[in-house]
Amino acid sequence: MKNISFSLIALFLVSAIHAQFRADGRTDALPDGSITLIGAASSVSYTTPDATIRFVLKSGDEHHAYASIEIDGVYSGRIRVEKNQKEYSLKAPNDARAHLVKIFKATEATNGPLYFISSPNTLLDEPKPLGKKKIEFIGNSITSGMGNDAAEIPCGTGEWFDQHNAYWAYGPILSRKLNAQFLLSSVSGIGMYRNWNDEHIDEAIMPDVYDKLYLTKESTKAFPDTFQPDLVSICLGTNDFSDGDGTKPRLPFNRQKYIANYIGFVRNIYRKYPKTRIILLNSPMVSGAKNEVFVSCLKEVIAAFASDKNHKPISLFEYGPMVPKGCGSHPDIEDHKKMAAQLEATFKKLLDE
Structure with missing residues (x-):
């Protein structure tokens, strides 16, 4: 994960923006630069120019977890996330010059953490929240x-x-x-x-x-x-x-x-x-x-x-x-x-x- 710095306060922020990544919901930023998705529907979002969307996830428990993916506002399905760190990839739904990727935890806090490790070739543009409310x-x-x-x-x-x-x-x-x-x-x-x-x-x-x-x-x-x-x-x-x-x-x-x-x-x-x-x-x-x-x-x-x-x-x-x-x-x-x-x-x- 490139050019990301986390402040001490950011470790506890519910909606924190760390350089090119935005975390929403009950999340926790870790010292190694990864982001823990804790609560149900907690998420990480970022933008990328790549037509093939790639990101690294892993389940934080001894069993698998699930993540739901949205690309450019389009639901792209639910994926099974294993306990061993793994790169996942999906095709972008269009040929736009940049794609907004959102990775949501489909399971809940009781199922253990879901770790967002990294994503290559992300843009520095800061993803915006849905709205002010x-x-x-x-x-x-x-x-x-x-x-x-x-x-x-x-x-x-x-x-x-x-x-x-x-x-x-x-x-x-x-x-x-x-x-x-x-x-x-x-x-x-x-x-x-x-x-x-x-x-x-x-x-x-x-x-x-x-x-x-x-x-x-x-x-x-x-x-x-x-x-x-x-x-x-x-x-x-x-x-x-x-x-x-x-x-x-x-x-x-x-x-x-x-x-x-x-x-x-x-x-x-x-x-x-x-x-x-x-x-x-x-x-x-x-x-x-x-x-x-x-x-x-x-x-x-x-x-x-x-x-x-x-x-x-x-x-x-x-x-x-x-x-x-x-x-x-x-x-x-x-x-x-x-x-x-x-x-x-x-x-x-x-x-x-």
Whole structure:
């Protein structure tokens, strides 16, 4: 990697530009010049004059990972990234003199880091962000794009993350429509006071890991507050309302714990981002009586901030009925597109106010 210098601050910047490379999302710049893609849909972008796009990646865990590639605004597919360092190549979709390449982490923080090592013959032109507006999407497996892409590996086969494609999750889809920068803080199976199959005994919940860059309880690096989103979207509750695997003992849903943790979490968001505004989402995977309780809890959280004069009012969005068609009853790519379409008018209004 040529002519790249990283400042100490850049090691923690969420959206940092290091010479010809731009990193977005939960990322970490390493002393050797490589960039760690941590969170779902975190990315590296750069420009190159080459008709054959080449870059070096490697999975930071003992298993493979996935990256989704966009060239000149065109989705160019998802590639499997092995644990051994390897150069990957794709043909540019046109004969332009320069090509804008974006490499997104298709998997999530739980799957371990994805390392962007280098790319030959990059231009010094600094890639520009999508737009000035910024959105952070906080959530679980839905927000991460789990189970949404079974085009190559059918549901129920391979590893549990083989159908992940965060590029096609509702947050990135919506952000591209709104020409907004985005950041995903999401972990599959996680909840606000308990997780999919854990009563906050063995596993960390979102309030435990949100302020950690790597979204794990073992990590020590802090998640910086440099991104400063205009809007924070929170979609957490699917796993709190879940019945688990049906085998492990599961307590009844605790409304008080859920609401108390949610209120504390919102306060933490305001501490981190004093000028942001917040929208709470229910879940396309929760329906019927559970959804009624879910929505009533979100309304109670919002009511707790009714007298807050320092921030804009918290909004609530309720998804229309959906029968998710992805793996494990998760939304597939078409479902995510529909979710983004449902959100578009509301998010645009909030960003414009």
